[in-house]
Amino acid sequence: MKQFPKDFLWGVATASYQIEGAAQEGGRSPSIWDDFARTPGKVFEGHTGDVACDHYHRYPEDVHLMKELGVQAYRFSISWSRLFPEKGVFNQAGLEFYKRLIRELKARGIQPAATIYHWDLPSWAQAEGGWANRDTVLHFVDYATTLFRELGRDVGVWITHNEPWCAAFLGYGEGVHAPGHQDWREALISSHHLLLSHGLAVQAYRDMGLTGEIGITLNFTPTDAASDAPADVIAASRWDGYANRWFLDPLFKGHYPVDMIEWFGEQFGPLACIQPGDLETIAVPIDFLGVNFYSRNISKAGADNALLGISFDEARGPVTDMGWEVHPESLYRLLKRLEQEYTGRLPLYITENGAAYPDQITGDAVHDPERVRYLHEHLEACQQFVAEGGNLKGYYVWSFLDNFEWAFGYSKRFGIVYVDYETQRRIPKDSALWFARTIADNGVQPTRATSDAPSS
Numbered sequence: 001m002k003q004f005p006k007d008f009l010w011g012v013a014t015a016s017y018q019i020e021g022a023a024q025e026g027g028r029s030p031s032i033w034d035d036f037a038r039t040p041g042k043v044f045e046g047h048t049g050d051v052a053c054d055h056y057h058r059y060p061e062d063v064h065l066m067k068e069l070g071v072q073a074y075r076f077s078i079s080w081s082r083l084f085p086e087k088g089v090f091n092q093a094g095l096e097f098y099k100r101l102i103r104e105l106k107a108r109g110i111q112p113a114a115t116i117y118h119w120d121l122p123s124w125a126q127a128e129g130g131w132a133n134r135d136t137v138l139h140f141v142d143y144a145t146t147l148f149r150e151l152g153r154d155v156g157v158w159i160t161h162n163e164p165w166c167a168a169f170l171g172y173g174e175g176v177h178a179p180g181h182q183d184w185r186e187a188l189i190s191s192h193h194l195l196l197s198h199g200l201a202v203q204a205y206r207d208m209g210l211t212g213e214i215g216i217t218l219n220f221t222p223t224d225a226a227s228d229a230p231a232d233v234i235a236a237s238r239w240d241g242y243a244n245r246w247f248l249d250p251l252f253k254g255h256y257p258v259d260m261i262e263w264f265g266e267q268f269g270p271l272a273c274i275q276p277g278d279l280e281t282i283a284v285p286i287d288f289l290g291v292n293f294y295s296r297n298i299s300k301a302g303a304d305n306a307l308l309g310i311s312f313d314e315a316r317g318p319v320t321d322m323g324w325e326v327h328p329e330s331l332y333r334l335l336k337r338l339e340q341e342y343t344g345r346l347p348l349y350i351t352e353n354g355a356a357y358p359d360q361i362t363g364d365a366v367h368d369p370e371r372v373r374y375l376h377e378h379l380e381a382c383q384q385f386v387a388e389g390g391n392l393k394g395y396y397v398w399s400f401l402d403n404f405e406w407a408f409g410y411s412k413r414f415g416i417v418y419v420d421y422e423t424q425r426r427i428p429k430d431s432a433l434w435f436a437r438t439i440a441d442n443g444v445q446p447t448r449a450t451s452d453a454p455s456s
């Protein structure tokens, strides 16, 4: 079996609103996701994160389970409105929860990796326009600076933002995420402010002389053109400009992609929010790039997508419970491309990769062969990249627990650990046991458990 490098980091990932619950405890105030979930018709069957996995109370048990699986690093996110329930008002009790969590992790030898923003903007900030308002950038930097000061000695890995593409375009453009706006101009402005707040937070971190690593996590949806026809190839390039290059280019090249500036400019006029100096700030050097990968899509000529003037083809292979195509080769190609066009020798981490399937308990076990297979294939893609010299330093499964899957509520299960939402009982799925063996061996394990192997 091919081994990963000795220092390869094996982790699991979650996010605050998706697992914590305790929405009204410890002085927390609502975020845009509390508000969105309470807006009729926005989230599947009106589900909310009020209780979720009750991780706020059960974190010792959860960290214990991580330890049992041999997990080496835990990527979690911090709820901004626990720390700042009102504008300019700091809440010590909110901070204490994360101190307890981090202490528990350290006691068990698990490295904390903290995401500063995983989509749960305090409602007070949205009341002033949210990410479409440049003031939110400054509020974010105050919040990040507080975290660095209070937790910077104990947390060695910081991720400024999780998937600003989703926060901006799904939240302010498509409206399928909080705050549920449908205004593409606002979405573009928000994307710029999210990036700007990243750059300023990195600068603040450096100014404080802290010696951990700081970076950003982007979600990538690679695309393939439906055919070689020029119109399909152009469609694919436009999707890539929107989903991938819109964030990569400013972060690594110091400018927005020219084709997309033109395309959006024709529709919305010039983006006056881009002020002198902003792009230099956004391109400030980082210590790693976090890569979230789930799927690819297939672009073609058409107009189903009005913003981009393109259409999409059906998946050409198996899909997960989200309808997303399982396509591990796209992960390998993505990593190669990032290295060649953007990151060079900069360390990469897979900060999320995983799949939803409708897992059922049978007795005391949860068999999830499709997830095992998905993780297996994607880790093999990682292994190939690493074997060819790629600077991939670690891999975090999404997700540790089944949890609140945003607009889909609890109807989609991404966990390697099953959560019974009636009892809050946790049951490691077969994929968790398989992942534990993979960590122990530091190499991708076969998909079939030895215990399941035919005995004859």
Ligand code: GBH
Residues within 6 Å of the ligand: 015, 162, 163, 166, 219, 221, 292, 294, 295, 296, 297, 324, 352, 398, 405, 406, 414
């Ligand atoms: C992540 O977002 C989130 O960080 C996490 O909180 C969430 O629970 C997890 O993934 C699972 O959803 O239709 O072809 O454009 C995922 C971002 C963006 C990935 C949309 C899939 C759809 C591919 N997703 N994308 S396509």
